[in-house]
Amino acid sequence: MKPVFLRKMGAAVALAAFVLLPGAACAAQPDKGDTAWMLVSTALVLLMAVPALALFYGGLVRSKNMLSVLMQVFVVFSLVSVLWFAYGYSIAFTGGNAFFGGFDRVFLRGIADPARGEWALVSTFSKGVSMYEIVFAAFQATFAAITCSLIVGSLVERIRFSALLVFVVVWFTLAYLPIAHMVWFWPGPDAYTDAAGAEALNASAGYIWQMGALDFAGGTVVHVNAGVAGLVGAFLLGKRLGFGREALRPHSLTMTMIGASLLWFGWFGFNAGSALEANGGAALAFLNTYVATACAVLSWTFGEWLLKGKPSMLGAASGAVAGLVAITPAAGNVGIGGAFAIGAIGGLVCLWGVTGLKRRIPADDSLDVFGVHALGGITGALLTGIFNSPALGGPGSVTDWVTGATGYPGIAAQLLTQAKAVGLTVVWSALVAALAYKIADWTVGLRVNEEHEREGLDIHSHGESAYDY
Amino acid sequence: MKPVFLRKMGAAVALAAFVLLPGAACAAQPDKGDTAWMLVSTALVLLMAVPALALFYGGLVRSKNMLSVLMQVFVVFSLVSVLWFAYGYSIAFTGGNAFFGGFDRVFLRGIADPARGEWALVSTFSKGVSMYEIVFAAFQATFAAITCSLIVGSLVERIRFSALLVFVVVWFTLAYLPIAHMVWFWPGPDAYTDAAGAEALNASAGYIWQMGALDFAGGTVVHVNAGVAGLVGAFLLGKRLGFGREALRPHSLTMTMIGASLLWFGWFGFNAGSALEANGGAALAFLNTYVATACAVLSWTFGEWLLKGKPSMLGAASGAVAGLVAITPAAGNVGIGGAFAIGAIGGLVCLWGVTGLKRRIPADDSLDVFGVHALGGITGALLTGIFNSPALGGPGSVTDWVTGATGYPGIAAQLLTQAKAVGLTVVWSALVAALAYKIADWTVGLRVNEEHEREGLDIHSHGESAYDY
Amino acid sequence: MKPVFLRKMGAAVALAAFVLLPGAACAAQPDKGDTAWMLVSTALVLLMAVPALALFYGGLVRSKNMLSVLMQVFVVFSLVSVLWFAYGYSIAFTGGNAFFGGFDRVFLRGIADPARGEWALVSTFSKGVSMYEIVFAAFQATFAAITCSLIVGSLVERIRFSALLVFVVVWFTLAYLPIAHMVWFWPGPDAYTDAAGAEALNASAGYIWQMGALDFAGGTVVHVNAGVAGLVGAFLLGKRLGFGREALRPHSLTMTMIGASLLWFGWFGFNAGSALEANGGAALAFLNTYVATACAVLSWTFGEWLLKGKPSMLGAASGAVAGLVAITPAAGNVGIGGAFAIGAIGGLVCLWGVTGLKRRIPADDSLDVFGVHALGGITGALLTGIFNSPALGGPGSVTDWVTGATGYPGIAAQLLTQAKAVGLTVVWSALVAALAYKIADWTVGLRVNEEHEREGLDIHSHGESAYDY
Amino acid sequence: MKLITAIIRPFKLDDVRDALAQVGVAGVTVTEVRGYGRQKGHTELYRGAEYAVDFVPKIKLEAAVPEALADACIDAILDAARTGKVGDGKVFVMPLEQALRVRTGEMGDDAL
Amino acid sequence: MKLITAIIRPFKLDDVRDALAQVGVAGVTVTEVRGYGRQKGHTELYRGAEYAVDFVPKIKLEAAVPEALADACIDAILDAARTGKVGDGKVFVMPLEQALRVRTGEMGDDAL
Amino acid sequence: MKLITAIIRPFKLDDVRDALAQVGVAGVTVTEVRGYGRQKGHTELYRGAEYAVDFVPKIKLEAAVPEALADACIDAILDAARTGKVGDGKVFVMPLEQALRVRTGEMGDDAL
Numbered sequence A, B, C: 001m002k003p004v005f006l007r008k009m010g011a012a013v014a015l016a017a018f019v020l021l022p023g024a025a026c027a028a029q030p031d032k033g034d035t036a037w038m039l040v041s042t043a044l045v046l047l048m049a050v051p052a053l054a055l056f057y058g059g060l061v062r063s064k065n066m067l068s069v070l071m072q073v074f075v076v077f078s079l080v081s082v083l084w085f086a087y088g089y090s091i092a093f094t095g096g097n098a099f100f101g102g103f104d105r106v107f108l109r110g111i112a113d114p115a116r117g118e119w120a121l122v123s124t125f126s127k128g129v130s131m132y133e134i135v136f137a138a139f140q141a142t143f144a145a146i147t148c149s150l151i152v153g154s155l156v157e158r159i160r161f162s163a164l165l166v167f168v169v170v171w172f173t174l175a176y177l178p179i180a181h182m183v184w185f186w187p188g189p190d191a192y193t194d195a196a197g198a199e200a201l202n203a204s205a206g207y208i209w210q211m212g213a214l215d216f217a218g219g220t221v222v223h224v225n226a227g228v229a230g231l232v233g234a235f236l237l238g239k240r241l242g243f244g245r246e247a248l249r250p251h252s253l254t255m256t257m258i259g260a261s262l263l264w265f266g267w268f269g270f271n272a273g274s275a276l277e278a279n280g281g282a283a284l285a286f287l288n289t290y291v292a293t294a295c296a297v298l299s300w301t302f303g304e305w306l307l308k309g310k311p312s313m314l315g316a317a318s319g320a321v322a323g324l325v326a327i328t329p330a331a332g333n334v335g336i337g338g339a340f341a342i343g344a345i346g347g348l349v350c351l352w353g354v355t356g357l358k359r360r361i362p363a364d365d366s367l368d369v370f371g372v373h374a375l376g377g378i379t380g381a382l383l384t385g386i387f388n389s390p391a392l393g394g395p396g397s398v399t400d401w402v403t404g405a406t407g408y409p410g411i412a413a414q415l416l417t418q419a420k421a422v423g424l425t426v427v428w429s430a431l432v433a434a435l436a437y438k439i440a441d442w443t444v445g446l447r448v449n450e451e452h453e454r455e456g457l458d459i460h461s462h463g464e465s466a467y468d469y
Numbered sequence D, E, F: 001m002k003l004i005t006a007i008i009r010p011f012k013l014d015d016v017r018d019a020l021a022q023v024g025v026a027g028v029t030v031t032e033v034r035g036y037g038r039q040k041g042h043t044e045l046y047r048g049a050e051y052a053v054d055f056v057p058k059i060k061l062e063a064a065v066p067e068a069l070a071d072a073c074i075d076a077i078l079d080a081a082r083t084g085k086v087g088d089g090k091v092f093v094m095p096l097e098q099a100l101r102v103r104t105g106e107m108g109d110d111a112l
């Protein structure tokens, strides 16, 4: 395994279309076990958004806003998926500069020629192992779409539906795509054939990739990115009516628990799928995801028990999500011991995030997107830098893609790199988010009116009620 | 990939049992990646019925009938599965005439000899690539079982439970099995070795297969078939008490949304699994399923927003299902551009189906099985004929199974073929359904009495209540 | 396929770490299709616990105790998972004596060396076919964790949360681990190279394995084991307040149905995953799981209809679980005919278990852990002994691991062996359970006080309410 | 003023409300209640356990009306709510000393 | 006639209903309500946010009874509903001017 | 004694309860009800079917109070529950003949 993060050889550089002869033995042809695993992983990430995230969030709002939350996640997920296939994939994963890709794959053109039975292939992290580009594009689509869906949690119970859609289009285009490109775009292992060309190849990769930052499955790209955009939104939207005075109780923690459980289940696709193969690296990422989540459930549960007197189901569920977020950048980048530590620490940090830290932030980040996703993502990104160390059981990372040699620059150095990647993501995401909310506000208005909010978004925005028992 | 639809070499023709030597390299032995993928796909289709379809439907009825809907789907699914293994598989997928198969595989006899470690194999669409017949039979079982479960949506809140079971046994036997045989039974690619025998082999296939109609994963066999049977049932059963006067509101759109989401998730198994391999064709079917569904969510949502003033969660969920239905016959038979179009059109057509068209049909097709499944299935079947064209990015289809050459007869010709297949399915399904409902009426009585219906089927038919908060 | 039960070559005996060269053709390297399948299976078993089992159970309690049940399952699952990786795996699956393993794999040490890209491999049931030990450890973790979660069903609505955790730690360590070791630990097929060593190798296996008892996926280890521990708990805890006088109605059979459906879905990973490969044996186990469950749904439904007058949704869902439990020990150990029989019988036996038998047991086994899991497990274990017979279509079992020859000792002999395995499990589990409950009682007190129980565990133990519609 | 309280079958609510509107009662307040009386409930069976559910779902409808309207109002309810089968429900009439409209502070018949 | 309204603990409902049946009250109507009084509620904590839930679930039971039965009925409720701890609830008695049975149109005591 | 019944907007419940506490009313019982009146409801659309939901969610609050407190209590409710828009609700006052505390058997004003 190449225990590094991601992605594909630039279309302009090395993308090659092979004729697929069924049954023919062709070394470069994708392994069917890999294909099976990646298709399943893609479906699992879709499941994480609809219904898992939608339920996790929806259960936490009042019943009069339940459908609005489900709807926001469902439509944002669909919208971003369509935009992804239209132009997002091309901007994120074809060659361009260190910040943006190009337009070679707009509407996925050239990704397959079904009439001739030809499928474009892309590299994985292993030399000589390829995958269908179709599968890679679909897998990545789910990442883009769930990232935008995550932001919803900060905005619920008051954002205008049309404003959310406007915001998402802008933020997806100007924040998600460049950050994904910066972190994950690189020429792929097969391009590296001799030392001479390596320098130039390195330079063609994304900005943060070039820095050497590690992000296995999206700690920065997904969680920090979304968490920051959420917090900015909470500031700009203002607090919900009655916030701090009335009881804004979850209407169904049962739904929240279902959501958290399905997130755990689906996250195996998210993290272990990010290995791009059904190999030992995927197995490690899988196990680490399992271990860290279980540890975070326990650390949050016992932490809350100690500090607040009672362990709550919402706490256990939140702990699971915190652990999943924290292990995301680390999944294939640390050893099993690292997963124990990252899970336990991630749970405690996020527990503090939604209790201690939250009180000091004068915003209504309604479902704690910042406290769980941004904070968990930052914790995970930094700890990845530490536990990546071979001395701590980690794999280190490939330092020379020609020979496949691995190394580790030392804890301080790697930690600094990780911190820089996080910092850049925070700033970029925040600025673009502010702009995107403003555009939404100018065009359609950010927030529903008071009566509308009081009676619930379900009736007013969507003309329905969630329940009629 | 052979971008055509389905299925296996007739047991009488070419079924061969191999001794499986663990670890031995044997070309004809099923690839483990394929096996993994098909097992997962089979489980995913089961998930589509229980709980996905049951929840999608159940959420739309009043709470006093919730359990009855869950129960109807659960038991119909189980019953048809058992019948499938008992005789259905044999009738649908062994050789006989162009309309019915034979009895060679009754109770799956001969499909495996565990004591000797021998497993019967069947062809996929790729020459030289085989799969365990056990897996094929299980995969197909889920199709039969979910098709019968779909019909429930037209009959809810008033049908007698025993009547439903009687109906299902008859309709499954006389409509589902022959139509599956007509559309999907063929000798398999490996049987075609020289031009001489090809004619005879073609003639041994199912009637609609011989016509050259394309149905990748069941647009006609599953959706048109079920949708028509549902509509006939709605006519024969009569409207629900209070229909058109009282508010028959959904009792939990949350459940409906969970159902729709799980349907989306599971449908990847349904459509991409229908490739029978984890190959490029499966990847294409997967991507098309993803794209079309996301497009249909958007087209329905924006269409409803424009036409009715508000975009609803039920609309978005219905859009997803509409897109999934429409892409079903097309999934591996069209290019990505086709998937965009089919999804967007499918969403709009079904939106019209459940609003405009519905008003003109004087029946209480309670959960719009016709408006979504039949209409979406017909739309998809016809559009498959169009977008199958290589000129529109489609794969065309294999015209000569000896050489594997592909071709396309022209849009008009293919469209006509598709229309004929749809027409035959509509008529066959409607006639058998009418007969089957009549038999149910004569034997046990079709509908519950008025008090029973008023107080709810849960209490009266099943002696339970769904909720006690 | 080697149609026997489980597991890995002892670490001390034959565990070998290979350097994994990506793409390199290495016979001993795990097949990617197998890896994909086993990762999916592992995730599916996790899904069976959270949310499936939690919902199946949660729906059956009153709404004031809903969160407590979800929480108990969620935290027990997480806790046992962590303990498993900490020491459980090592005790269960490394060599030691016939009852306990050793400490070689504490905290999974040596299972992977990511820095060098080395992964320990273990044998499957097929000679020459290996799997990543990481994957095996993760797969088995889910079994341990769900087994302990199952016990919760006997204790709901009254057990003190801390007492449950204390109990689980003790019972897991002293009952689950040794029984798993006794049933599933063996040297693996590759160790058997000549007749001379076979004797010694046999003697290094677990006690029940040596007896020749068959348990494909955990009929005794999981279901009998948990069911007995549950019943003992029901006795020691006492009945719920109002038991037998007040109506203790399920608060949401919808949740119970979702749980049962997801259990069915996930159980494919549980049973077919227990083949450890994506081979014909897995396919058989898959099909048998499907068939038996569908049959059990029907037999329970029709049985209840006949005996009680109405077929209930709770009955159908319980039937599904009963069928799943009964087929668990048998899944890869019987032919398809056996699956039909085991499912149908399992459904009826458990129907009697929760109606007839239950009345004679003076304990409040609240959610019928004994009536469904223990009874279904015993039924399945015994019937496995019968239908394993090649004369009844079963595979028999490997009698000589050097040559791979299979045989069958005769129905009476095998039945006796199965009965002994069951008996030993019943006694061992019961004794350890009694001790573990006592320890919990002495340390933290087993049961909440009356007011606490009356007002609900959600508010009192966890400081939350499940619903606020 | 009188407070008229009617316990009726749930599916009769719309009919009763329309009948009241006919006689000039513009406002009502309804509550979901469960009633126990001659109408027998049903039995539910969950695995082994059989529960008699004696309470039947009913709707309680309350309307504050001026004296003059009381009789017409009662008749309207009786007519609209009747099916003739056991369990049709009851009408209760109570004296109402005062009524006020929160929005305006109006009192007495004006408030209704 | 009197309308007797009792606010009681939910788990006492069956006992109270049986006690009323004993003294000859054959019909009652019950409503799920939430009460606020001396009995204190509980606190719920959702992530950082702490909510005091002051309202306690109660059952409101209404029985229309003939004058003659009123006292026996009140005593029956008091007896059956009492646990002796704060929060046992209240009984209120109000004058009932008229009662009618929807099914038959019967009036007064006959309607009950 | 009087039984004061107020039909109010749900989100005003906390304000009204506090206002009542101010004037010395220590106990209340609340019920979730649906009201029909001048305030119009909303329309819901499920696929083709449009339903007018005429009933609006309201809270019914009942407080038994001593005669002397009745007026202060009414004023407190009117003040706290008012938004000035249609649908603010009503206050009804009824005579209460007797009140008893279940726990102690206390009667009359003592029971409140």
Ligand SMILES: Nc1ncnc2c1ncn2[C@@H]1O[C@H](COP(=O)(O)OP(=O)(O)O)[C@@H](O)[C@H]1O
Pocket (backbone or CB within 6 Å): D007, D034, D035, D036, D037, D038, D039, D056, D058, D085, D086, D087, D088, D089, D090, E026, E027, E028, E029, E030, E062, E063, E064, E065, E101, E102, E103, E112
């Ligand atoms: N004495 C009573 N006090 C209050 N409510 C009553 C009384 N008797 C009956 N009810 C209510 O009226 C409903 C119908 O009464 P029931 O005796 O079943 O039928 P009917 O009114 O047709 O004789 C009951 O469900 C209950 O809600």
Ligand SMILES: Nc1ncnc2c1ncn2[C@@H]1O[C@H](COP(=O)(O)OP(=O)(O)O)[C@@H](O)[C@H]1O
Pocket (backbone or CB within 6 Å): E007, E034, E035, E036, E037, E038, E039, E040, E056, E058, E085, E086, E087, E088, E089, E090, F026, F027, F028, F029, F030, F062, F063, F064, F065, F101, F102, F103, F112
């Ligand atoms: N003045 C009142 N008016 C109406 N309901 C009241 C009043 N006081 C108390 N209640 C109801 O009675 C219930 C019990 O009252 P509480 O003061 O808690 O206990 P206790 O009756 O034992 O003194 C309350 O929850 C509330 O529903």
Ligand SMILES: Nc1ncnc2c1ncn2[C@@H]1O[C@H](COP(=O)(O)OP(=O)(O)O)[C@@H](O)[C@H]1O
Pocket (backbone or CB within 6 Å): D026, D027, D028, D029, D030, D062, D063, D064, D065, D101, D102, D103, D112, F007, F034, F035, F036, F037, F038, F039, F040, F056, F058, F085, F086, F087, F088, F089, F090
């Ligand atoms: N005559 C009445 N009897 C009982 N309740 C009434 C009556 N009129 C109105 N209500 C209740 O008062 C609520 C508010 O009344 P509405 O006419 O909408 O507004 P407003 O009180 O501001 O004029 C209604 O929703 C209903 O619950």
